[in-house]
Amino acid sequence: MDKFLIKKPRSSSDLSVSSHVAPEAQRETITSSSSNVDCILGVGSLKRDPGERKPIFEYDSNIRDVVRRHYILMGPYQPKLRVYPKTTFGTSNRQFNPEWFNAPNSAWLEYSIDDDAIFCLCCYLFKNEFESRGNAGKSFTQDGFKNWNHGPERIRLHVGEVNSIHNKCLNRMLDFANQRQSIQSSLHKQSEKTKSDYRIRLNASINVVRFLLRNGLPFRGHDESEDSDYKGLFLELLKFHGVNRPDVEKVILQHAPKNDMMICSTIQKEIVDACTKETIKAIIKDLDGDYFGILVDESKDISHKEQMALVLRYVNKNGELIESFLGIVHVGDTSARSLQKVIYSLLLDHSLCLSRLRGQGYDGASNMQGEKNGLKSLILQDAPSAYHIHCFAHQLQLTLVALSKKHPDVKNFFYVVTNVLNTIGTSFKRRDLLRQHQVEKLEELVKSGEILTGQGLNQERGLQRPGDTRWGSHFKTLENFMIIFSSIANVLKDMKENSPHDLDKLAAGNLLDKIQEFEFIFVLHLMFKMLLLTNELNKALQKKDQDIVNAMGLLNLSKRRLQTMRESGLESLMDEVSSFCGKHDILVPEMTEDYPRSKRKKSEISYLHHFRVEVFYAVIDLQLQELNNRFDVVTSDLLLGMASLNPVDSFANFSKSRIMKLAEYYKSEFGDNELRDLSYQLDSFIVYARECDSKFLNLKGIKDLATMMAQTKLDQTWSLVYLLVKLALILPVATASVERAFSSMKLIKNDLRNSIGEEFLNGCLVCKIERKIFENVSNDAIIDRFQNMKSRRVQL
Known part of the structure; x- marks a missing residue:
């Protein structure tokens, strides 16, 4: 045989791996590498x-x-x-x-x-x-x-x-x-002492895995490859985690380094996989085959691989609204049909039926939202009652994007702000100079008694860049810009006078002149107040358990406050802008004078008319128009029916006709007989809730109504009413939970761990994001699944 074949020399890494792994682990590693389902058959085969x-x-x-x-x-x-x-x-x-x-x-x-x-x-x-x-x-x-x-x-x-x-x-x-009856187990009979030692090692390793997963820490330092070995890290974490009993240490160390199988990367990943499967099993058990909605989004990881995250939204047996992370999947093709196939496969893997899908939420990407070939349309063909809601937080951000494009003054304002951020933020020297000016200004204010000192007060401010998909980031940027305005002006002035490059001096001088104009200060205060009025809505949309009726109520509140500001807020805004200009030595023009549109042509309008009509009224009107256009679902029968179920103020918005209209949208749940029964149940329920039980008088939303009905067992008495309440809660509001999943993904798969595998990454994410559920999963359940994943030499 040697005449025909040339033996491949073993690498040093191969020798190092086999010297640190137990014989039974070596056998299992070889078997696993040659028969691993995902490697041989492919994911989803x-x-x-x-x-x-x-x-x-x-x-x-x-x-x-x-x-x-x-x-x-x-x-x-x-x-x-x-x-x-x-x-x-x-x-x-x-x-x-x-x-x-x-x-x-x-x-x-x-x-x-x-x-x-x-x-x-x-x-x-x-x-x-x-x-x-x-x-x-x-x-x-x-x-x-x-x-x-x-x-x-x-x-x-x-x-x-x-x-x-x-x-x-x-x-x-x-x-x-039953692996205990296998021939392999019979050939390798172990004593009770061997089994006890094995269980101790396995329990200790699971405790360490829990610690690493809960905190998103790497298992083998920066190297997540298969042949890396960090026995020392595991032992140190065992002690840190409180597992420092002499018998545990003895069991782990007595065979090290040649026979300590628990530090093998393959075993560690199998433990992670067992933890992941048991965590998802607990989520599916909590869902209990009931109706659910999905939140889906895409994002690229540090390796520029497109990942799709899926979050379940459902109401559990206790009437609590839950959003649970189900997993993340690598998608090479981001077309709508490919995403549909991946979603269906993921749901099917966890025995989730598409017929129970009652809501879907995405951002504004064309492959998600397309009317004909978008993902929402493809799913609606298979699940007609899976109504789609465009992410409210994303729609709120789009109103600002549209506003900055349609109004020239707002567009120029954000252009100047962006240039200031780029000019100061890209230089460490200018950042330090900005901090130094803030410290000096703070000392002056403290000496003059204009500000108070104390814990949590007078924190350092920076120039935060606004995010493309986060409304609140623009609010924070403008707030900081106003607070440290004098420091920004001083940095630009210093740059204008002392920069060694003429182009930098010219750019700094132009920016300094722009930000010290009255018009810039006016738009700065106007946009800040508008973002402040809608900031409560932005914060509410980031909550995991936010219901759609409450979100629409906050949206209507924001619209009313903007309208109130348009009708009676100009005078107070002018006072604030004038005070700010006086504080920073900015010239305030005479409002009765003509507004100069150009140097050649004389203007026929005054400064007051320009700021009041062409800026103040026009910007607010555009904002209200965009809010109405992008949130037009508020006028639909679906949302009006859900609002009629709102228990606030003793069901003040209750309307039986609207609720019945809502039920007609869910044809598979409400046939002719169910609609007739629902009509009777609504008559009885509203009388009971208003007059017979004081517990229903102080509820704050549909979420509280569902919880109260479940606690008082009224979900069984008026089952059809409770079903409508659940369907209203299942409709998603925002994709904040998915965004949080992507944030965790970037913490786990960072620059140093960019070689982490897809399955291992998914396991780390599920256990970290759903750590509350993971903490309630017992070690015994993880051990049972780990033992049954494949043939083990030691049977417990």
Whole structure:
């Protein structure tokens, strides 16, 4: 053989890895590297829907057991739909009965949504091993069974007698899942001491993994490659985490460094994967097959890979509104159909039925919002009641973008502000000079007694750059600009006088002249007050549990305050601007004089008319117009019906006709019979809430109404009313939860950890973002999943 083959020399890294990994870990690492599902088959190749799976015998025999273990871990696919498709048999319509899932000895039963058929999990996995002894057909393994007219009888026939193929496959699946009965386990029997030591090591490693995941810390320093080894980091973290008992340290150190398997990167990633799966399992259990909405957005990570994040929005059994991060997926193609396929696959992996989808929220990207081929339109074709809401926070930002483009004075204002930020912010010397001027100015004010000193007062201010998608960042920028205006002017003046470059002197002089004009100061104060009036709305839209009715109420409040400002706010604004100009030695023009539009042509309007009509009125009118245009959903039947459910002021906005109109939008939930029952329930509910129970008098929104109905068990008494309340809450308001997920992604996958794998990144994100749920996942549940992920030498 040596004549034909040349042996490849082992690298030093290969030698270093094998010297630090236990023999059983080395064997598992080799097996995993050659049979890992994601590496060999590709992500998403193992279909969750039984109708889409390819036969088990078509897989290579070397990876067949890995595929079987994967499906056994996921369990049978048993989606719970509100309505199953009906098939005509003769003169009657028949459908699948979900009660068959709960029948005795039916844990093997699976239902395919695409094929509208049932399958047998154990026969799919192991029937090929018994086909030589008999053949029961392919109806429960490949083709699916859908003859609902004879469903129960055919299922009993499929199960058969004790020695039937089905029962043999079922016993084979149970034996396969029980690793203690495997030949490998019998050949490597361990003492109770060995098992105890192994459990101690595994528990300690899980505690360290919890600490690292909760804080978003790297597992192996800056190097996240497979062959890196940081045993010392693990031991130090064990001590830091409080696991410093002598017996634990002895167990971990007694075989180190040659036989300490828990520092192997493969084992660590498998523990992370087990933690992730158990965390998502807790989220899906909390959802309990109920209705949900989705929030979706895209962003590039530090490696410039396009990532798509998915957040679930639902109401749990306690009536609490929940937004839970479900995962992040790398998408090479960002077209709407590709995103649709990825979303469907992700939902299917967690047994989430598209028929339960009742809301979808995105930003304003064309591939998301397109009327014909956008993602929202494609999903609406499959789920007609999954109503789309454009992210409110993004719409609010777009009003400012539109305003800055349509009004020339506002456009010039933001142009000057941007140039000032670039001129001062790009130089460390100018930043230091800005801080020095602030300190000197602060000392002068303290000596003169104009300001007070104390904890939290007089914090250092900087020139914060406004973000493209965050309304509040512009507000913060203008606020800081006004507070440190004198320091900004001093830096520009110093640059104008002392800069070694003539172009820099000229640019600084022009900017200094611009910011010391009365018109600039007027627009600065005007835009600051407008952003201040809508800042409460901006903060509310960033809350995870914000409901759409409350958000629309805050929007209407912002509109009314802007209208009030237009009618009676000019005089106070003029006083503030004049006071600011006097404080900073800026010339205030005589308002009765003609406003100079150009040097050649004489103006026919005064300064007062220009600032009042052409700037003040025009800017506010444009802002109100943009708010009305972009939030036009406030006039729709959908939102009016939801507002009628608002319990504020003893259901002051209650309107039965609007609520009934709202129910008609959800045709799959409210047929003719349900609409009739809803009408009766609304009559009884409103009388009870207003007159019979004082608990409903002080509620602040639909969210509180849902919680109160769940606590008082009235969700069962008036189930249809409660269903409408849930549907109103499920509609998403803003994609703030998705944005927070991307912020966490950039903290975890940073410049030093840019080689982190997609699956490992997703696991770190899920456990960090949903750390409250992760903390309630027990170590025993993680250990059970870790042990069942593949064959382990030590069986607990």
